[in-house]
Amino acid sequence: MNLIKMYKHFVVIYMKGKLAYHFALVFELIANTIQIGVYFAGFMVIFHNFESIAGWSEYEVLFMFTTSWLAYSFSCFFFWSPMKDMGELIRSGKFDLYLTRPISPLMYMVLSQFQYTFIPRLVLSIVFWAYSMNKLSIDWNPCNIAFYSINMLSAFVIFSAITIFTGTISFWTVKSEEIVSLLTNNNHGLKNYTDYPITIYSKGVQFILIAIIPYAFTGYYPVASLLGKELTFPIFAFLSPIIALIAAVGAYLFWHYGLRHYGSAGS
Template sequence: MNIRLFSYFIKLIIKSRMEYRGAFMIGAVGQILGYAANYLVIWLLLQNFDTINGWNWTEIAFLYSLNILTYAIGASFTYSPMVGLDQTIINGDFDKYLTKPLSPFTYYLASLFNIGYIAHIVISVFVLLWSISQVDMGWTAVKIIYLFLAVISGSFLQAAALVVIGSLSFTFLRVQYLFSILFKIKEFIAYPISIYGTLLQLILTWIIPLAMINYYPSLYLFDESILTNKLLGIVALVIGPLAFYLSYKLWMRGANKYQGAGG
């Protein structure tokens, strides 16, 4: 499936959702209020402690917003397809994605694109821009380009995590509990991972590299003069696309072995 056809699918989905604008707006407002409450909790926490391991409110707001923004972009394409894949396989509905002269992966993602994440994008971009205006990062053209690339890489990494779990549906069928575990683990990157022990930092950096989504890009932007920040910041730009490619290969491997609802 080429980009033009992929975009056409998404356009059709957006049109169908806009047929029920009232329900869509209510859902969007609800999500915005929900994440606003999360920001409020962090803000209240910082009122008592001023900083968390040297990170103040605006810096943590930037960190948290980068996480939400990249999740919203990545999940728009992958959350609904991957969370629903096990049931799609069990019901035998996955067969239709294999009978078209299209890539089953992109066809499946395009057909279940979720426009509802626009609410996440709105609030995260708003707070991200506010925090950028409050934090003295010494913005340069390089840093602006870096932030743009970090958002892209982080979105790929967020999507990759969902695709990896979704791909396990071809083998184990029931994998819903793994998504719950993923979201619990993701709560760790709502704050600087430097507040955790060395072992957990290593896990979040190299084994389940969720810290590459927002923590290391933030360190690079706040102070790239430190060599470690610079090196890990660069790694963060590469690991997202690489992780997504590997997750795609894993998903396709499962799809190629798929033999129907009974096997």
């Protein structure tokens, strides 16, 4: 409860600072809204020319990737900016300041910022998620609701763990912005591969999305099961919570390992 109050306090301070340049903030939100809107427009163009992709209809694919986007957007509110900026914090020596705080450095980094630029992505994702769900005949019985909710939470944990892992690499490379973008940026990174059924990709790409960077468990497998799609390995539809637990523990251990081996690069 204290962390929630602290986070709200930090968000208010952070946004007051941003509102000092309110025109820049507004234009940034508008630019992000246009960018995400163009992405959805491109999606509609694809399905204007193709009735289905790998046996998935327009609304099924839309429901799948907005499910993934919702979890991704919530994760980015907390972890995208801190992990993206890790390299710069270490290079400048500013990360040393986080080590003097009475709470853990990662917690302080999360609390002291608010990635408001993901608000347009979240809002549009909710709109198209609701729109696609209204077009599908999903039996939302208590079992399916629980299954979907658990997998949404698991997707949030998976995205967060991968983002933390990529940011932690900065303890050794000092500069990891490109790695963070490569793996987690939804516009041109590996994350972009989760927007469509993974069966459209080569076996190599599928292996990466399943066994190495487990994005397939953030949307494809849970939603495929919910929609009654035939899967080569049906058990995969129920592995998201286990993958999330493994990813979370791995990211936690890797972060603390990097923290123990941190040497200031600042002056």
